[in-house]
Amino acid sequence: MLCNIFAKILTCIFKIHTTMKYQIAIVGLGYWGPNMVRNALSNVSVEEVHIYDIQEKNTQKILQNFSGVKVATSFENILQNPQIQAVIIATPVDTHYALAKQALLHQKHVLVEKPFTSTHQEAEELIAIAQREKLTLMVDHTFIYTPAIRKIKELITTGQLGDIYYYDSVRVNLGLFQRDVNVIWDLAPHDFSIMLHVLDKKPLALQAMGADHVGKGLEDVAYVHITFENNLIAHFHLNWLSPLKIRKTLIAGSKKMVVYDDLEPNEKIKIYDKGIDVKTKEEEYQTLIQYRSGDMYSPMLHQKETLQMVIEEFLKAITEQRKPLTDAKDGLQVVRLLEATQTSIKNGGKIVYLE
Amino acid sequence: MLCNIFAKILTCIFKIHTTMKYQIAIVGLGYWGPNMVRNALSNVSVEEVHIYDIQEKNTQKILQNFSGVKVATSFENILQNPQIQAVIIATPVDTHYALAKQALLHQKHVLVEKPFTSTHQEAEELIAIAQREKLTLMVDHTFIYTPAIRKIKELITTGQLGDIYYYDSVRVNLGLFQRDVNVIWDLAPHDFSIMLHVLDKKPLALQAMGADHVGKGLEDVAYVHITFENNLIAHFHLNWLSPLKIRKTLIAGSKKMVVYDDLEPNEKIKIYDKGIDVKTKEEEYQTLIQYRSGDMYSPMLHQKETLQMVIEEFLKAITEQRKPLTDAKDGLQVVRLLEATQTSIKNGGKIVYLE
């Protein structure tokens, strides 16, 4: 009897899950938007993809490559369309707040491209609205969905690395200078979101140094240093003026150490059984600290298009009425770190305490 | 007639140069001393090599491997030996000052292992004595003598790199923990001396962050940030807790960029014809900054044992009564940066202004 009811509930849930189909709108078709369109089109839960960009030529390019999308004539048009339940915002960051707010106020679930907003106040207001209206508000921190970051998260969560000593990230290349964004707002959202996700610790203070060599008032090289409790430190090198492209993160723990090199085609993650063993006995110092050097191991990571998983998570979170993996609150955290970085640089590297 | 006199003078100089032979003493036979002994023995201007170490077993090890050295029974013994004109000090840093001072006061020329001294006051006092006594006082900043650093120095001095934008150095590995030296005093002397030498600019301010994960009060990871005029910045990552060994320096200029990887067996230096071209016309922003991506070039560097050149320079500077390439004043500069680093770390990353 109970069994029977349970079966019915299951069937019901199953039906919801399988039958739930969404019409979504993608706003902003510049650099990242087309990838969103391609992935939305191939998602089984997507019934219809509406697109909109204020630049007509961007819309035209989409139409050349993809058949089966619907072109909206204005953003208002999307807001007023009751068929559209969800909106993906892939416009420049300074428009995120206004567009997302409108969408939420028109009862649309919203996925915002990273960085979430230009200020933490904007982020907080959007979060409050979404909460009040019971809508899903998610930020596209794509890297969190990659097999590499999932693996690192698992290694840390299960204690395989031991106590974490430091997180050191280098993300440098000969960069694409942008009109109104500096190297920090361009590159750091990736690393800040990854770091917050895998460490899952509260940053205490931040110091940053940067330089603008082009003279436009936008930093092209920056270093960010973040401190946590228990001597855990995180450091970031962000650079648009590097002859080499480097995407390398070192994470050292008391038990093991990880090197994550995103440019390696196959062995993105290497886990080293290396470290130091500290003996507590009061013997001679030399014997107290011993080096441990062991095997290296590189787990196979199943490659999948990450953006597909982002869209899937967005729609599932809507359906299941739950917090998505990369929640708006994660987006807010990243924005706070970006703001603190900017503040510290403007004050010549002064320490900024994070509440 | 004049010609004739000139020829005689030349012959005379030539004779001095060729006939000048030195008896030198090497004090401290631990890690670096044996290399000094080996190179001193094969130097044509060295007549006799005296050695001394307070640990008998270190002396014995030398005797096993090298024939033809003379063992001094005490440091005093060396000081009192009028045959010995020059002393090489390869003992722990906290003994440098006392030993070098004694040697200078006994009219010996002195070559001190890096780092020069424990404090800038000690360094200044030694410099003053050497100046007064007209003695050569040199610091063994070995890297300055490598073909790679000579090449980089040449590229910068001749303006081939253009205006320098930044100097970024990473020197990390699973390090040898030492009794009383932290990662900064162990690794930074290399990078500080190289940086000061190739940039040849006055550092204005310094900020440093570090952490001690072993709990012995000695930093095992540190980051140092130095600012100069005209937005030139230098950054250093020093780390004893890294699973990877990395020795990589990026130097970007307005014309070219250099990557110096000391672990590459053959192509230690790569020069990239990459950068950005900034147009000054008041056109649309997008056209103002253009990327430049060109050829890469790796000059052949003639490998020679660097330490041989260090000893040669020491003896030549004595003979020619001139400042050596790595003068005591360079050593003092490095000590000042080490002290400033320590001060900044102790004050939680506070800016230290360098006079």
Place this chain on the structure above:
Amino acid sequence: MLCNIFAKILTCIFKIHTTMKYQIAIVGLGYWGPNMVRNALSNVSVEEVHIYDIQEKNTQKILQNFSGVKVATSFENILQNPQIQAVIIATPVDTHYALAKQALLHQKHVLVEKPFTSTHQEAEELIAIAQREKLTLMVDHTFIYTPAIRKIKELITTGQLGDIYYYDSVRVNLGLFQRDVNVIWDLAPHDFSIMLHVLDKKPLALQAMGADHVGKGLEDVAYVHITFENNLIAHFHLNWLSPLKIRKTLIAGSKKMVVYDDLEPNEKIKIYDKGIDVKTKEEEYQTLIQYRSGDMYSPMLHQKETLQMVIEEFLKAITEQRKPLTDAKDGLQVVRLLEATQTSIKNGGKIVYLE
């Protein structure tokens, strides 16, 4: 006056070149066909793209991704369409001959995917037909159009490498086993076509060894050795069972040496000023051969989609009624080497003389 006439002729030619528009058909939409479709669609000289595949699902996949193609209902349909001047054949190799022959006999210009045909007799017959009918017959040896191979060709042609000593190629990976093609017919066409193109020498003899570890009668590992006049040798390692993906070619000449690594994102070509200097004097042997080790240089290569250039060359060759860069005769040469490889392997590595 003459000038005037000349100008008119030029204008005329120019008009032909600019106004010439082609309707082309792409037959075979499996692995490579879709790339052909994408590039044909974006080519300015292409007026209309017709597509056909015997598998309906392949056609459907194209229609999903590309709007603006015309679907032909049969190959016959394409042959009978007088609007279609040119046919691109991207089907399995055993169908190339039959399809290309039909197309030529219906007065279509033909571009055939590599390898050209299954036998040299087929290739010769197609060449004879194309010659008779005055039609362009080209083979898609794509690599010949890459900036890397163009650069190597230039280095050899201009004598910068000196006399060529050897050509050594390694193309290995964990391969895609195919129903009826072994590792030789899958991978060697690339290397044979590149080698013939850059060396521009007549191969004299060939020896090959191979092994089939799966037991399906298809080699999965093979080595091919080719000899030329003057001690020039070429060697190829082809492998579907390698844990590493390697695409590396060494070419050594008496003056310089080239390393071509197709997996390097930026520095695909490195030119080494290395080699040996042979003195002819009758002195002691040791002094007769001297090593020369100099700089390394990596020229910047402008990346462009190669297949775009293939289609462009095909259409230009038709318009200008000239031999294309990768002529059918080049295709025939490659087929002869593939056949000789197969013959040698079947006879346990016996030498096969190439007429």
Place this chain on the structure above:
Amino acid sequence: MLCNIFAKILTCIFKIHTTMKYQIAIVGLGYWGPNMVRNALSNVSVEEVHIYDIQEKNTQKILQNFSGVKVATSFENILQNPQIQAVIIATPVDTHYALAKQALLHQKHVLVEKPFTSTHQEAEELIAIAQREKLTLMVDHTFIYTPAIRKIKELITTGQLGDIYYYDSVRVNLGLFQRDVNVIWDLAPHDFSIMLHVLDKKPLALQAMGADHVGKGLEDVAYVHITFENNLIAHFHLNWLSPLKIRKTLIAGSKKMVVYDDLEPNEKIKIYDKGIDVKTKEEEYQTLIQYRSGDMYSPMLHQKETLQMVIEEFLKAITEQRKPLTDAKDGLQVVRLLEATQTSIKNGGKIVYLE
């Protein structure tokens, strides 16, 4: 009681082992000899090291660097010295036979530098003499003692790689041309000895191609192909005219694959859980062969000076009156392959069957 006797025997054996001290002679002090001297001097079982070279300057160089060696005035002198139990021969290969024979006939144990001898007849004769005289005759195939090769041997012996498919070795660099040895006799002894040791299979046939670009009749580039039962093949690329130094061996088995890169400072061996799974069911071909791609693992290898282990093994084999790890018979096997290589090259790559 029994226990007691056993203890006494053990003590006895232990005494022999610990008290056994040898006087050894090292003949030939050119390239490799000095390393032998250094390692012999630091071996605890060596009581005295005698040295001899026909070139006085080589002897002098040793005396400069090492104290405590005894200089023999002639080879005869060594033969006649009853104190010397063992002779290490590190002279050019064409003198190995004569010197080793003399030493054996004077009741000395002999360790010969690789390659063992110039011909297999010489090798066989030496083996016969050693057997008759009950003397240890060993060949210095140094690589067999490295942790990397020991690990590979273990992986194959314990079946972890499964059935071996192929062994592919590349050993190339800008080589040191020698008076009377070609690239094969210079480089192949390493790879042939490693291959024979780890595969432990009988080679059936060999084919080799080579070229001489200097015109001295000595090959500077060579390829060797060896076949075994069950489709196992081995291939070697040996080259003195390569701009790159490469030391890379691929070994693929049905279960796992190994990459051995001797130039990697830390991760010399990488074990890939990659391969193909062949299903025997008579289904569609496509499903019969499946790719398997899994984790990669690099075991830590404890670095030790290999030559130290060679000398240790030599002395232990003498003491324990047993076959050393790299027996003269292994040396003979290598010589046979070298001869077959030479024969095949001289006959234009003809197959040479190995009995």
